[in-house]
Amino acid sequence: MQYSPKAYHMSTSKLAVIRLLTLGCLVPLGAGWATSSQAVEGGTGAYFLGSRDTLAGIVPPPGTYLSFSYDRLEGDVQGVSIGGLPIRADADVDLNLYRFGFTQVFDQKLWGGTPGLNVTIPVPDISLSYTAVTAPINGLGVNDTSSGIGDITVTGFVGWHDETLHYSAGLSVYMPTGDYDTATIDLANRSVDLLSNGKNVWSFQPFVAVTSLNPQTGLELSGAASLLFSTFNTATDYQTAPAIQLEGAVVQRLPSGWGLGLTGYTYQQLSNDSGRGADLTQSFLGAESLKARVSGAGPIITYSGGQLFGGDLSFKAKYVKEFGAKRRLESDVFTLSFSLAF
Numbered sequence: 110m111q112y113s114p115k116a117y118h119m120s121t122s123k124l125a126v127i128r129l130l131t132l133g134c135l136v137p138l139g140a141g142w143a144t145s146s147q148a149v150e151g152g153t154g155a156y157f158l159g160s161r162d163t164l165a166g167i168v169p170p171p172g173t174y175l176s177f178s179y180d181r182l183e184g185d186v187q188g189v190s191i192g193g194l195p196i197r198a199d200a201d202v203d204l205n206l207y208r209f210g211f212t213q214v215f216d217q218k219l220w221g222g223t224p225g226l227n228v229t230i231p232v233p234d235i236s237l238s239y240t241a242v243t244a245p246i247n248g249l250g251v252n253d254t255s256s257g258i259g260d261i262t263v264t265g266f267v268g269w270h271d272e273t274l275h276y277s278a279g280l281s282v283y284m285p286t287g288d289y290d291t292a293t294i295d296l297a298n299r300s301v302d303l304l305s306n307g308k309n310v311w312s313f314q315p316f317v318a319v320t321s322l323n324p325q326t327g328l329e330l331s332g333a334a335s336l337l338f339s340t341f342n343t344a345t346d347y348q349t350a351p352a353i354q355l356e357g358a359v360v361q362r363l364p365s366g367w368g369l370g371l372t373g374y375t376y377q378q379l380s381n382d383s384g385r386g387a388d389l390t391q392s393f394l395g396a397e398s399l400k401a402r403v404s405g406a407g408p409i410i411t412y413s414g415g416q417l418f419g420g421d422l423s424f425k426a427k428y429v430k431e432f433g434a435k436r437r438l439e440s441d442v443f444t445l446s447f448s449l450a451f
Contacts, residue, residue: 154337154352154376155260155283155312157206158403159429159442161333162358162372163411166320167275168223168268169450171216175420176448180206184431184440200239202438207232210448222267222277231259233287233306255304259287260312276319281335283312291344310349312339327362329370347386350400352378358409366414372427373406376437401437405429420449 157180182204209232214225234256240249266279287307316335322328333356339349353376360370378400381387391399407429415422429442 154349155308155310155339156281156314156335156337156354157208158354158376159356159372159374159405159427159444161316161318161335161356162374162427163329163331163360163368163370163409163425164275164320164322165318165331165333165356165358166268166277167270167322168225168266168277169214171214171223173451174210174212174214174448175451176208176210176212176446178206178208178210178444178446180204180208181443182206182440184438186434186438200237202440203236205234207234219267222269224265224267227262227264227266229262229264231261231287232257233259235304237304249301251301251303253301253303255288255306257288257306260284260307261286273323274319274321276317278317279315281314281316283308283314285309285311289344308339308342309344310339310342312337314338322362327364327368329358329360329362329368331360332357341384342386345386346384347390348382348384350378350380350382352376352401360409360411362411366412368409368411370409371406372409372429373404374429375402375404377402378436396436399436401435403431403434403437403439405431405440405442417449420451423448423450 182202185199185201187199208229210227210229212225212227214223217224234254236252236254238250238252240251260283262281262283264279264281266277268275268277285307287305289305289307289309290302293302314335314337316333318331318333320329320331322330333354335354335356337352337354339351341348354374356372356374358370358372360368362368380400382391382399387399390396407427409425409427411423411425413421413423415424425444425446427444429444431439431442
């Protein structure tokens with residue numbers, strides 16, 4: 110069945126907002142929670158991996174866009190330093206992340222393209238558990254939780270269009286707005302306070318993205334590349350090294366408004382972490398390096414064409430299985446996103 114130009118234009122103006130409205134989210138894991146230091150501090154970076162997937166290169170038409178995303182993450186990490194407290198144990202992490210986004214695309218030209226601005230507010234609800242294997246709390250079953258507003262992200266971007274090729278570039282800034290505390294141990298009550306909602310650092314992420322969308326066949330090919338830089342965490346004396354993120358998606362779009370495909374990403378730190386906190390972590394773990402990496406892949410489903418509150422409704426659902434993790438959280442991640450275009 111041929112994919113009609115009308116369906117193509119609907120995808121460009123409606124479905125693209127799903128991607129754009131989650132631009133630059135988490136720390137998440139990229140938009141606002143932290144378990145403090147481990148390779149990348151806390152086993153994650155400021156950016157929520159996989160946020161730039163379908164229609165990554167498309168900037169929608171001028172207008173106002175609202176989004177909501179729910180992320181469910183279950184994973185584990187071994188050899189983690191939390192709040193300056195090195196831990197050898199295998200720790201389990203459960204995260205429910207709620208992301209609220211506002212995007213304004215302006216009816217002006219900048220460098221020959223269409224500019225826009227996105228603000229994302231993350232609200233993480235996270236739990237971590239492990240059994241301590243080192244003194245003075247060896248044998249203690251540690252369970253900690255944290256929830257609240259995380260690190261808010263502001264992203265500026267510009268998009269260009271050339272027939273079936275669409276590309277964009279921008280910069281995400283992750284602000285340390287989430288609560289943050291270093292780890293504390295209460296020996297008398299044999300309890301540990303570990304988790305924070307924020308990362309306690311500023312992070313900056315320049316990115317480029319491209320999308321090829323064929324209006325005749327409905328085949329979409331999207332990809333994005335970005336670099337993530339973070340400032341020095343003075344609370345833990347820890348400098349997380351820069352990292353590169355590569356993300357992509359292949360989606361077959363149908364005239365009905367549905368899209369089916371695959372998405373994936375890979376993350377790699379470019380050098381070793383530094384600072385006294387990183388040196389102590391590396392020595393405690395007996396590691397040759399704290400350089401982190403992880404990859405992930407899975408199915409994705411999209412839909413565009415509904416109406417809600419006078420706006421055009423779109424949604425996206427995906428499941429990503431991470432693999433090949435080193436010095437970083439390895440997780441199963443489910444994401445459900447909704448967006449409204451006005």
